[in-house]
Amino acid sequence: MDDKIDTAEKKVLVDIVKLVQKKDMKGKLGGWKEFLKNHDKKFGAGLSDPSKRSHEVLAEFLKTFSTDEDLKFFDNIMQRHSNQYTLERPKDRSHDSPEQVSESKMSKLLIHKIPTTVNSETLHEIVPGDFTIEQKPARRDHRDKYSVLAIFKSQREALEAYENVQGSQEKDSNGLQQKLVTCRLSTGIDVSVYVRKMGIDNHHKKLPSKRDLPxxxxxxxxxxxxxxxxxxxxxxxxxxxxxxxxxxxxxxxxxxxxxxxxxxxxxxxxxxxxxxxxxxxxxxxxxxxxxxxxxxxxxxxxxxxxxxxxxxxxQLRKKDFEINNLHRMVDNIKKRQKPRK
Missing domain, CATH: 1.20.5 (Single alpha-helices involved in coiled-coils or other helix-helix interfaces)
Incomplete structure (x- = not known):
């Protein structure tokens, strides 16, 4: 589940956190606001709107839940988002011509060998342009990595995006052009991903501009x-x-x-x-x-x-004086009392 949370889009995590708040669910560090108070010493729960928090903060909060019931609840929400995305995509492409299928394929870029620590927001930073992400099933022997398709509106946009990707140009084992991109995550760790074209490159030349057209x-x-x-x-x-x-x-x-x-x-x-x-x-x-x-x-x-x-x-001097006087008096009395011979 941690991998799913890390690779899920931010809007999915925002929806889950909002539902968690609504149901008053609590993880190991308490509810959403309790988590923010402990996690963020500066703002605490003052900035509690999930949509205004980063993907990393949302993911860390959801990872504090560990019971099977909570994880099943998260999985159901993710599945619902996935089903909704599938329904929103064109439903029937079975009657497309070969040219249309080829163009549809060429309007995509394959981003593969992605570490599970890289989320969709980072992918949007690596690959420029306006595109949606379709996650491909992970291979059993590569559980620590995954692949996605970046789907653009047209072949031109896909090619322009590929040209603008900052990375070293390479070719894969099938001779398809790809770029090796290295970036640094917010955690300070450097990671690498591959961005590849989906077909044999017949469009390596620059697309003609209006100035060049007849x-x-x-x-x-x-x-x-x-x-x-x-x-x-x-x-x-x-x-x-x-x-x-x-x-x-x-x-x-x-x-x-x-x-x-x-x-x-x-x-x-x-x-x-x-x-x-x-x-x-x-x-x-x-x-x-x-x-x-x-x-x-x-x-x-x-x-x-x-x-x-x-x-x-x-006082002592006075006492001494009195004592001396008394002694004299005693001596005088003794002298008087001596019998005469």
């Missing part, structure tokens, strides 16, 4: 563009692009909010440090004052002791 082809291309503008599919694509742009704007807004929160936290930390410094200063002053009072008290006691000693000495 005048007749330019006119035809202009007509096609006008037709595309009225095509509902094109309108749908425009709506999707607008939605993506909206998401990008929202993402920037969220990033600015996070930066503002970070700034406020830094200011608060600075205020707390200043308060601690002021308290330490007051503590030192109080300690000095206490030492001074102790010294004064000792001096006062010392003076009182000296006075008391002098008083006792004076």
């Amino acid at each position: 005048e007749e082809d330019k006119t035809l291309d202009t007509f096609k563009n006008k037709k595309l503008k009225m095509d509902p599919e094109v309108e749908k694509d425009d709506a999707l692009k607008a939605l993506r742009m909206k998401h990008e704007i929202e993402k920037k807004v969220h990033l600015k909010e996070i930066e503002a929160l970070n700034q406020r936290l830094k200011e608060r930390e600075l205020e707390q440090l200043n308060e601690i410094e002021a308290l330490n200063q007051r503590l030192k002053e109080n300690e000095l004052e206490i030492e001074s009072m102790k010294e004064q008290l000792l001096n006062q006691r010392s003076k009182e002791s000296e006075l008391e000693i002098e008083s006792i000495k004076e």
